[in-house]
Amino acid sequence: MNTEREFRILDREQISRILEPANQEQFEAWDRVVSGMHTMLKLRSRYYPRPFVDEAFGREQIERGLSVMRGTELGAVAEQNVRRVHEVVAGADRGCRACWDAVDDIIDLMLDEDAAMQAYPGPPPVLTYTTPRQRFAPA
Amino acid sequence: MPVYYYGTVPVLAWIINHFLYGGVHYAWVAAEFHPAATNPKSSNPYMIYADLYLPWLMRDRHDHAVKDIRRSLAGAVTNVANRGRIDAVTAARLRRICMEASMEFFYPVVYRVDLTRIDQSRRVVAGSGLEGSREVLVPDLREDEFDLLFADNRRDESFGQLVGRDWSAAQPMDGRDVLGFLEDRSAA
Numbered sequence: 001m002n003t004e005r006e007f008r009i010l011d012r013e014q015i016s017r018i019l020e021p022a023n024q025e026q027f028e029a030w031d032r033v034v035s036g037m038h039t040m041l042k043l044r045s046r047y048y049p050r051p052f053v054d055e056a057f058g059r060e061q062i063e064r065g066l067s068v069m070r071g072t073e074l075g076a077v078a079e080q081n082v083r084r085v086h087e088v089v090a091g092a093d094r095g096c097r098a099c100w101d102a103v104d105d106i107i108d109l110m111l112d113e114d115a116a117m118q119a120y121p122g123p124p125p126v127l128t129y130t131t132p133r134q135r136f137a138p139a
Numbered sequence: 140m141p142v143y144y145y146g147t148v149p150v151l152a153w154i155i156n157h158f159l160y161g162g163v164h165y166a167w168v169a170a171e172f173h174p175a176a177t178n179p180k181s182s183n184p185y186m187i188y189a190d191l192y193l194p195w196l197m198r199d200r201h202d203h204a205v206k207d208i209r210r211s212l213a214g215a216v217t218n219v220a221n222r223g224r225i226d227a228v229t230a231a232r233l234r235r236i237c238m239e240a241s242m243e244f245f246y247p248v249v250y251r252v253d254l255t256r257i258d259q260s261r262r263v264v265a266g267s268g269l270e271g272s273r274e275v276l277v278p279d280l281r282e283d284e285f286d287l288l289f290a291d292n293r294r295d296e297s298f299g300q301l302v303g304r305d306w307s308a309a310q311p312m313d314g315r316d317v318l319g320f321l322e323d324r325s326a327a
Contacts, residue, residue, distance in 0.1 A: 035214045038207075043265060046179035048207045049187045050167040050276070052152070052215035055265070061217070095270075111206045118238075131203045132180065132190050 007084045007106050008077050009113035015120050018074060029068035033078045034110055036061030037085045044092040044103045047133045104133055141253040144168035144275065145288075147187040149195075149208055151237070151244035151321075153287065154301055158317040159233065160219060164280040168252050170273035182274040184249060188289075191247035198242045205245050212237040232318050239325040243295040248302075249288040252277065256284055297324060 010018065010030075018027045039058030042051040051058075062082055069075030088106065091099030108131055116124040146168040156164040169178055173185035180186040194202035213234045220230035254262070254275070263276040277284075292298040301317070312320070 032217075035210065035217065038210055039214055042181070042207075042211065045181045047181055048204070049147075049181055049190075049211075050274075051211045052165045053211075053218045054263075054278075057214070057218045057221075061214070107207065108203065111203050111210075114206055114210065115201060125201050132207075135190065 007081055007109055009109050010074075010077075010117070012116070012120075014074065014077075015117055019117065019120060025068060026072065026074060029065040030074060030078060032061045032065030033069070033082065034065075034113075036063075036065065037082065038107065038110060040085060040089050041103050041107050044089060044100065045107060046100055047104045047131070048107050108133070140255075142255050144170055144252045144254050145172045145184040146250045146252070147184040147191070147247050148250070149191055149205075149245040150248050150292075150298060150302060151240055152208075152212060153248055154244065154317065154321070155212065155216075155233065155237075157282070158301075158312065159225060159229070159314045161224075162282045164250070164277075164282070164285070165215065166250050166252065166277050166280045166285070167274060168250060168254070168277065172249070174273055178272045178274060182272050188247045188249065191245055195242055195245045195247070200242060205242070208245070209238050209240075229314070229318065232322065236318070236321045236325055240321055241297075241324040243297055243324065244321070246292050246295065246298060248290055250280070251286040251288055252280065252284060 017023060018030060036058040039051045039053055039061070040055060042048050043055055043058075066075065066078060066082065069078050085106065088099050088102045092103055112124070119125050146166045148166070153164070156162065167182065169182050169184050174183055175185075190204040191208070193199070194205050199205070216225075216230050216233045216237060219225055220227060225233070257277055257280075261277055261279060263278060264274075265276055287302075290303055292303070297320070301312075301320070
Protein backbone atom coordinates (compact mmCIF):
# COMPACT_ATOMS: atom_id res chain seq x y z
CA MET A 1 0.00 0.00 0.00
CA ASN A 2 1.46 3.37 -1.04
CA THR A 3 -0.69 5.50 1.19
CA GLU A 4 2.23 7.40 2.67
CA ARG A 5 3.22 8.59 -0.80
CA GLU A 6 -0.35 9.28 -1.82
CA PHE A 7 -1.11 11.43 1.20
CA ARG A 8 0.05 14.95 0.32
CA ILE A 9 1.13 17.66 2.69
CA LEU A 10 1.40 21.30 1.67
CA ASP A 11 4.60 22.41 -0.02
CA ARG A 12 6.28 25.70 0.77
CA GLU A 13 4.48 27.65 -1.92
CA GLN A 14 1.09 26.35 -0.80
CA ILE A 15 1.93 27.15 2.81
CA SER A 16 2.85 30.67 1.77
CA ARG A 17 -0.51 31.13 0.04
CA ILE A 18 -2.68 29.63 2.75
CA LEU A 19 -1.03 31.74 5.45
CA GLU A 20 -1.84 35.01 3.68
CA PRO A 21 -4.31 37.04 5.76
CA ALA A 22 -6.79 37.05 2.87
CA ASN A 23 -6.92 33.24 3.02
CA GLN A 24 -7.74 32.98 6.72
CA GLU A 25 -10.98 31.10 6.02
CA GLN A 26 -9.16 28.55 3.83
CA PHE A 27 -6.48 28.14 6.48
CA GLU A 28 -9.07 27.48 9.19
CA ALA A 29 -10.86 24.99 6.94
CA TRP A 30 -7.60 23.17 6.13
CA ASP A 31 -6.77 23.06 9.84
CA ARG A 32 -10.22 21.63 10.57
CA VAL A 33 -9.77 18.85 8.01
CA VAL A 34 -6.31 18.02 9.36
CA SER A 35 -7.61 18.01 12.92
CA GLY A 36 -10.45 15.66 11.96
CA MET A 37 -8.14 13.26 10.13
CA HIS A 38 -5.71 13.38 13.04
CA THR A 39 -8.46 12.30 15.42
CA MET A 40 -9.53 9.38 13.23
CA LEU A 41 -5.98 8.18 12.76
CA LYS A 42 -5.02 8.44 16.41
CA LEU A 43 -7.86 6.16 17.41
CA ARG A 44 -6.01 3.47 15.38
CA SER A 45 -2.42 4.52 16.02
CA ARG A 46 0.04 2.10 17.55
CA TYR A 47 2.50 4.85 18.52
CA TYR A 48 0.68 8.10 19.24
CA PRO A 49 -1.59 8.33 22.29
CA ARG A 50 -5.36 8.40 21.95
CA PRO A 51 -7.10 11.68 21.12
CA PHE A 52 -9.12 13.78 23.56
CA VAL A 53 -12.18 13.69 21.31
CA ASP A 54 -14.26 10.97 19.67
CA GLU A 55 -14.52 9.78 16.09
CA ALA A 56 -17.83 11.55 15.46
CA PHE A 57 -16.12 14.84 16.20
CA GLY A 58 -13.31 13.97 13.78
CA ARG A 59 -15.73 13.17 10.97
CA GLU A 60 -17.72 16.33 11.63
CA GLN A 61 -14.56 18.47 11.50
CA ILE A 62 -13.61 16.94 8.16
CA GLU A 63 -17.03 17.66 6.66
CA ARG A 64 -17.08 21.23 7.96
CA GLY A 65 -13.63 21.91 6.57
CA LEU A 66 -14.31 20.33 3.18
CA SER A 67 -17.57 22.24 2.78
CA VAL A 68 -15.51 25.45 2.77
CA MET A 69 -12.67 24.14 0.61
CA ARG A 70 -14.51 22.30 -2.16
CA GLY A 71 -13.82 23.72 -5.60
CA THR A 72 -10.46 25.24 -4.67
CA GLU A 73 -6.98 23.96 -5.51
CA LEU A 74 -6.28 23.05 -1.91
CA GLY A 75 -9.75 21.60 -1.60
CA ALA A 76 -8.79 18.96 -4.15
CA VAL A 77 -5.70 18.08 -2.10
CA ALA A 78 -7.77 17.93 1.08
CA GLU A 79 -10.36 15.68 -0.55
CA GLN A 80 -7.67 13.31 -1.81
CA ASN A 81 -6.13 13.17 1.67
CA VAL A 82 -9.49 12.47 3.26
CA ARG A 83 -10.08 9.61 0.81
CA ARG A 84 -6.71 8.12 1.76
CA VAL A 85 -7.43 8.43 5.43
CA HIS A 86 -10.81 6.73 5.06
CA GLU A 87 -9.15 3.95 3.07
CA VAL A 88 -6.43 3.45 5.67
CA VAL A 89 -8.86 3.60 8.58
CA ALA A 90 -11.16 1.05 6.95
CA GLY A 91 -8.17 -1.21 6.28
CA ALA A 92 -6.90 -0.88 9.85
CA ASP A 93 -10.35 -1.78 11.17
CA ARG A 94 -10.19 -4.95 9.04
CA GLY A 95 -6.82 -5.80 10.61
CA CYS A 96 -4.65 -4.94 7.58
CA ARG A 97 -1.07 -4.64 8.92
CA ALA A 98 0.10 -2.31 6.15
CA CYS A 99 -2.77 -0.01 7.04
CA TRP A 100 -1.73 0.08 10.70
CA ASP A 101 1.72 1.20 9.51
CA ALA A 102 0.17 3.75 7.16
CA VAL A 103 -1.81 5.27 10.05
CA ASP A 104 1.39 6.26 11.84
CA ASP A 105 3.16 7.26 8.61
CA ILE A 106 0.40 9.76 7.89
CA ILE A 107 0.43 11.17 11.43
CA ASP A 108 4.19 11.70 11.08
CA LEU A 109 3.62 13.57 7.79
CA MET A 110 0.93 15.76 9.31
CA LEU A 111 3.22 16.73 12.16
CA ASP A 112 5.98 17.63 9.68
CA GLU A 113 3.49 19.89 7.91
CA ASP A 114 2.56 21.50 11.23
CA ALA A 115 6.24 22.16 11.96
CA ALA A 116 6.77 23.72 8.52
CA MET A 117 3.72 25.97 8.91
CA GLN A 118 4.75 27.15 12.34
CA ALA A 119 8.28 27.88 11.16
CA TYR A 120 7.16 29.80 8.05
CA PRO A 121 8.51 32.16 6.65
CA GLY A 122 11.62 30.57 8.09
CA PRO A 123 12.75 27.20 6.78
CA PRO A 124 11.22 24.07 8.28
CA PRO A 125 13.09 23.15 11.44
CA VAL A 126 16.05 20.83 11.05
CA LEU A 127 14.74 17.95 13.06
CA THR A 128 17.12 16.19 15.35
CA TYR A 129 14.51 14.24 17.25
CA THR A 130 13.28 10.75 16.66
CA THR A 131 9.61 9.99 16.16
CA PRO A 132 7.84 7.99 18.87
CA ARG A 133 7.95 5.01 16.53
CA GLN A 134 11.71 5.23 16.03
CA ARG A 135 12.22 5.76 19.75
CA PHE A 136 10.63 2.46 20.64
CA ALA A 137 11.48 0.39 17.57
CA PRO A 138 13.21 -2.91 18.30
CA ALA A 139 16.98 -2.64 17.78
CA MET B 140 -11.00 -4.71 46.10
CA PRO B 141 -10.01 -1.83 43.78
CA VAL B 142 -9.16 -2.49 40.13
CA TYR B 143 -6.69 0.18 39.16
CA TYR B 144 -6.35 1.49 35.60
CA TYR B 145 -3.72 4.07 34.60
CA GLY B 146 -3.47 6.88 32.06
CA THR B 147 -0.69 9.37 31.26
CA VAL B 148 -1.26 12.96 30.12
CA PRO B 149 0.87 16.11 29.96
CA VAL B 150 0.16 18.30 32.94
CA LEU B 151 -1.28 20.90 30.53
CA ALA B 152 -4.23 18.55 29.98
CA TRP B 153 -4.83 18.27 33.72
CA ILE B 154 -4.61 22.06 34.10
CA ILE B 155 -7.11 22.76 31.31
CA ASN B 156 -9.55 20.14 32.57
CA HIS B 157 -9.21 21.29 36.16
CA PHE B 158 -9.42 25.05 35.73
CA LEU B 159 -11.33 25.52 32.45
CA TYR B 160 -13.57 22.45 32.07
CA GLY B 161 -14.94 22.34 35.61
CA GLY B 162 -12.75 19.50 36.86
CA VAL B 163 -14.15 17.00 34.34
CA HIS B 164 -11.38 14.98 32.69
CA TYR B 165 -11.37 13.07 29.38
CA ALA B 166 -9.21 10.11 30.30
CA TRP B 167 -7.96 7.05 28.46
CA VAL B 168 -6.84 4.48 31.01
CA ALA B 169 -5.15 1.10 30.60
CA ALA B 170 -5.43 -2.00 32.73
CA GLU B 171 -1.81 -1.75 33.94
CA PHE B 172 0.82 0.96 34.03
CA HIS B 173 2.96 -1.04 31.61
CA PRO B 174 0.64 -3.43 29.76
CA ALA B 175 3.33 -4.49 27.31
CA ALA B 176 1.75 -7.87 26.58
CA THR B 177 -1.64 -6.55 25.52
CA ASN B 178 -1.52 -2.88 24.53
CA PRO B 179 0.25 -1.06 21.70
CA LYS B 180 2.53 1.79 22.65
CA SER B 181 -0.26 4.27 21.96
CA SER B 182 -2.23 2.96 24.94
CA ASN B 183 0.63 2.05 27.25
CA PRO B 184 0.86 4.66 30.04
CA TYR B 185 4.52 3.83 30.76
CA MET B 186 5.49 4.37 27.11
CA ILE B 187 3.49 7.59 26.88
CA TYR B 188 5.20 8.76 30.06
CA ALA B 189 8.61 8.10 28.52
CA ASP B 190 7.57 9.78 25.28
CA LEU B 191 6.70 12.98 27.14
CA TYR B 192 9.39 12.93 29.82
CA LEU B 193 12.41 13.21 27.51
CA PRO B 194 11.23 16.23 25.49
CA TRP B 195 10.09 17.86 28.75
CA LEU B 196 13.54 17.28 30.26
CA MET B 197 15.37 18.49 27.15
CA ARG B 198 12.84 21.31 26.47
CA ASP B 199 12.58 19.98 22.90
CA ARG B 200 9.79 21.92 21.20
CA HIS B 201 10.21 20.02 17.94
CA ASP B 202 9.51 16.59 19.34
CA HIS B 203 6.81 14.74 17.41
CA ALA B 204 5.07 13.39 20.51
CA VAL B 205 4.68 16.91 21.88
CA LYS B 206 3.46 18.31 18.57
CA ASP B 207 0.96 15.50 18.37
CA ILE B 208 -0.38 16.16 21.87
CA ARG B 209 -0.64 19.87 21.11
CA ARG B 210 -2.87 19.12 18.12
CA SER B 211 -5.00 16.72 20.18
CA LEU B 212 -5.51 19.27 22.93
CA ALA B 213 -6.41 21.99 20.42
CA GLY B 214 -8.97 19.65 18.84
CA ALA B 215 -10.49 19.02 22.23
CA VAL B 216 -10.84 22.76 22.80
CA THR B 217 -12.81 23.04 19.55
CA ASN B 218 -15.03 20.19 20.65
CA VAL B 219 -15.70 21.72 24.06
CA ALA B 220 -16.46 25.08 22.43
CA ASN B 221 -18.85 23.43 19.93
CA ARG B 222 -20.76 22.02 22.89
CA GLY B 223 -21.07 25.48 24.42
CA ARG B 224 -19.02 24.71 27.52
CA ILE B 225 -16.61 27.59 26.83
CA ASP B 226 -17.11 30.79 24.83
CA ALA B 227 -15.44 31.51 21.47
CA VAL B 228 -12.88 33.95 22.85
CA THR B 229 -11.76 31.55 25.56
CA ALA B 230 -11.59 28.79 22.95
CA ALA B 231 -9.37 30.88 20.66
CA ARG B 232 -7.04 31.72 23.55
CA LEU B 233 -6.93 28.11 24.69
CA ARG B 234 -6.19 26.79 21.19
CA ARG B 235 -3.27 29.16 20.94
CA ILE B 236 -2.04 28.07 24.36
CA CYS B 237 -2.23 24.41 23.33
CA MET B 238 -0.09 25.07 20.25
CA GLU B 239 2.43 27.36 21.94
CA ALA B 240 2.56 26.57 25.67
CA SER B 241 5.98 26.29 27.20
CA MET B 242 7.55 22.84 27.37
CA GLU B 243 7.28 22.93 31.15
CA PHE B 244 3.59 22.09 30.71
CA PHE B 245 4.40 18.80 29.02
CA TYR B 246 5.62 17.18 32.20
CA PRO B 247 3.80 13.83 32.29
CA VAL B 248 1.42 12.98 35.12
CA VAL B 249 -0.44 9.74 35.68
CA TYR B 250 -4.10 9.22 36.55
CA ARG B 251 -4.87 6.16 38.67
CA VAL B 252 -8.53 5.21 38.46
CA ASP B 253 -10.31 2.54 40.46
CA LEU B 254 -12.49 1.20 37.67
CA THR B 255 -14.92 -0.42 40.09
CA ARG B 256 -16.05 3.10 40.99
CA ILE B 257 -16.86 3.96 37.37
CA ASP B 258 -20.25 2.75 36.22
CA GLN B 259 -20.16 0.54 33.13
CA SER B 260 -22.29 3.08 31.24
CA ARG B 261 -19.48 5.64 31.55
CA ARG B 262 -16.78 3.37 30.12
CA VAL B 263 -16.21 3.58 26.37
CA VAL B 264 -14.26 0.94 24.49
CA ALA B 265 -12.81 2.35 21.27
CA GLY B 266 -9.60 2.50 19.27
CA SER B 267 -7.31 -0.44 19.82
CA GLY B 268 -9.57 -1.44 22.72
CA LEU B 269 -11.71 -2.98 20.00
CA GLU B 270 -8.73 -5.09 18.90
CA GLY B 271 -8.00 -6.63 22.27
CA SER B 272 -6.01 -3.81 23.84
CA ARG B 273 -6.97 -3.46 27.49
CA GLU B 274 -7.95 0.20 27.64
CA VAL B 275 -11.10 2.20 28.26
CA LEU B 276 -12.10 5.80 27.82
CA VAL B 277 -13.84 7.62 30.64
CA PRO B 278 -14.94 10.90 29.04
CA ASP B 279 -16.32 12.47 32.22
CA LEU B 280 -13.90 11.50 34.97
CA ARG B 281 -14.32 13.57 38.12
CA GLU B 282 -11.46 14.56 40.37
CA ASP B 283 -12.66 12.51 43.32
CA GLU B 284 -12.45 9.44 41.07
CA PHE B 285 -8.71 9.39 40.42
CA ASP B 286 -5.35 9.90 42.09
CA LEU B 287 -2.78 12.09 40.42
CA LEU B 288 0.57 10.31 40.46
CA PHE B 289 4.08 11.54 39.69
CA ALA B 290 2.98 15.02 40.77
CA ASP B 291 6.35 15.65 42.41
CA ASN B 292 7.94 17.91 39.81
CA ARG B 293 10.26 20.27 41.69
CA ARG B 294 11.96 21.69 38.62
CA ASP B 295 9.19 23.94 37.30
CA GLU B 296 7.96 26.75 39.46
CA SER B 297 4.75 26.91 37.44
CA PHE B 298 3.98 23.30 38.31
CA GLY B 299 4.09 24.13 42.00
CA GLN B 300 1.93 27.20 41.44
CA LEU B 301 -0.82 25.40 39.51
CA VAL B 302 -0.69 21.76 40.55
CA GLY B 303 1.37 21.01 43.61
CA ARG B 304 -0.17 23.76 45.65
CA ASP B 305 -1.93 23.52 48.98
CA TRP B 306 -5.15 25.13 47.78
CA SER B 307 -6.62 25.17 51.26
CA ALA B 308 -4.08 27.82 52.19
CA ALA B 309 -3.84 29.66 48.86
CA GLN B 310 -5.83 32.29 47.04
CA PRO B 311 -7.98 30.37 44.54
CA MET B 312 -7.31 30.88 40.82
CA ASP B 313 -10.13 30.99 38.31
CA GLY B 314 -10.10 30.14 34.59
CA ARG B 315 -9.21 33.68 33.53
CA ASP B 316 -6.23 33.82 35.90
CA VAL B 317 -5.00 30.52 34.52
CA LEU B 318 -5.40 31.57 30.88
CA GLY B 319 -3.24 34.63 31.57
CA PHE B 320 -0.73 32.51 33.49
CA LEU B 321 -0.40 30.06 30.60
CA GLU B 322 -0.23 32.82 27.97
CA ASP B 323 2.60 34.49 29.83
CA ARG B 324 4.52 31.24 29.47
CA SER B 325 3.64 30.44 25.86
CA ALA B 326 6.24 30.10 23.10
CA ALA B 327 8.90 30.07 25.83
